[in-house]
Amino acid sequence: QKEVEQDPGPLSVPEGAIVSLNCTYSNSAFQYFMWYRQYSRKGPELLMYTYSSGNKEDGRFTAQVDKSSKYISLFIRDSQPSDSATYLCAMSVGANNLFFGTGTRLTVIP
Amino acid sequence: GAVVSQHPSRVICKSGTSVKIECRSLDFQATTMFWYRQFPKKSLMLMATSNEGSKATYEQGVEKDKFLINHASLTLSTLTVTSAHPEDSSFYICSASESADTQYFGPGTRLTVL
Numbered sequence: 001q002k003e004v005e006q007d008p009g010p011l012s013v014p015e016g017a018i019v020s021l022n023c024t025y026s027n028s029a030f031q032y033f034m035w036y037r038q039y040s041r042k043g044p045e046l047l048m049y050t051y052s053s054g055n056k057e058d059g060r061f062t063a064q065v066d067k068s069s070k071y072i073s074l075f076i077r078d079s080q081p082s083d084s085a086t087y088l089c090a091m092s093v094g095a096n097n098l099f100f101g102t103g104t105r106l107t108v109i110p
Numbered sequence: 111g112a113v114v115s116q117h118p119s120r121v122i123c124k125s126g127t128s129v130k131i132e133c134r135s136l137d138f139q140a141t142t143m144f145w146y147r148q149f150p151k152k153s154l155m156l157m158a159t160s161n162e163g164s165k166a167t168y169e170q171g172v173e174k175d176k177f178l179i180n181h182a183s184l185t186l187s188t189l190t191v192t193s194a195h196p197e198d199s200s201f202y203i204c205s206a207s208e209s210a211d212t213q214y215f216g217p218g219t220r221l222t223v224l
Contacts, residue, residue, distance in 0.1 A: 008151065034212065043116070043203045043215040044154070088153065098213065100153040 003027055006089055006101025015110050019076040023089035023101045026070065030091040030099075033065050035074045038086045038103065047087075048074065079108045113137055114206050116216035123194055124224055131189045131219045133204030139184035140206035144213060145177070148201045160187055194223045 006023045013019055021035075032051055036044035048063040050056050050072075056063045062075040072091070076083055086103040113136040123129050133143060142161050146154040158174075160166035160181035168174045176198075178190040187206075191198055199222050205213040 036215070041201075041218070041220065043114075043205075043218040046212060046214065049212055097159075098156070102151075102153040 003099040004089060004091060004101045007104055008102050010105040010107060012107045012109060013079055015079060015081060015108055017079050017108070019074075019079050019083070019106060019108075021074040021076075021087050021089075021104050021106070023072050023091075024070055025072075025091055025099075027091075027093070027099075028067070028070065029093045030067075032092045032094075033063070033072050034090045034098070035061075035063055036088040036090060038088060040085075044088055081108045081110050084108050112208075112214040114140075114204065114214050114216040116204055116219050118219060119217060120220045120222075122222045122224065125195055126193055128190055128192045129194055129221060131191075131202055131204075131221075133187045133189070133206065133216050135185045135206040135208070135214075138206075138208045140187075140208055141184065142207045143181055143187040144205045144207070145179060145187075145189050146203045146205070148203060148218075154203060157189075191221065194221070196223045199223045 004025045035048040037047050038044045050065050053065045053067045060077045064073040084107045086105045088103040089101040090098045092098045115134045117132045145157045148154050157172045158166045158168045160179050162181050162184050166179035181187040203218040205215045207213045
């Protein structure tokens with residue numbers, strides 16, 4: 001079983017839709033949870049960072065961590081065509097040794 | 111802030127040659143730098159972790175004699191792919207960390223070995 005599971009998609013939504021991206025994991029020791037956005041042929045860009053359980057909101061983005069279910073989510077409200085990218089979840093025990101999901105490719109259709 | 115650059119962004123080389131990729135933290139001092147490779151539609155795979163002034167720690171299955179990593183300063187790490195072969199063609203991404211919190215990624219280098 002992989003440490004981190006993420007549905008690769010692809011996921012297509014109309015502009016303005018709410019997008020829900022999810023990852024599950026098996027290692028209960030993970031403490032740090034991150035979401036990265038990666039545009040084609042570019043390096044990943046840190047979007048959201050959460051330590052332990054709970055919600056975190058930043059503009060149109062909300063990250064949720066449910067450690068009891070070993071499940072994390074990223075919600076994008078009022079999605080825009082510029083949100084079209086691959087979204088990678090990542091998590092770690094200590095803050096540096098990251099385990100990545102495979103990424104979900106999102107397309108927001110104008 | 112927290113900008114990481116990589117150079118070159120793209121390189122094409124002949125089989126058997128060596129290629130050096132640079133990773134720089136532009137506005138912070140990176141105590142730790144990481145090197146990843148990413149195959150199409152696959153996740154990032156950590157190759158090695160390096161701390162300034164010490165030898166890199168390689169992940170299992172990564173040949174340290176083939177992928178030479180030097181972290182000579184707090185703002186620069188280099189990855190040299192020695193005697194490159196077509197199977198080394200990939201997208202190489204570095205990241206840098208100044209504290210224990212987060213990693214900031216470079217834009218990546220696409221290596222094509224003919």
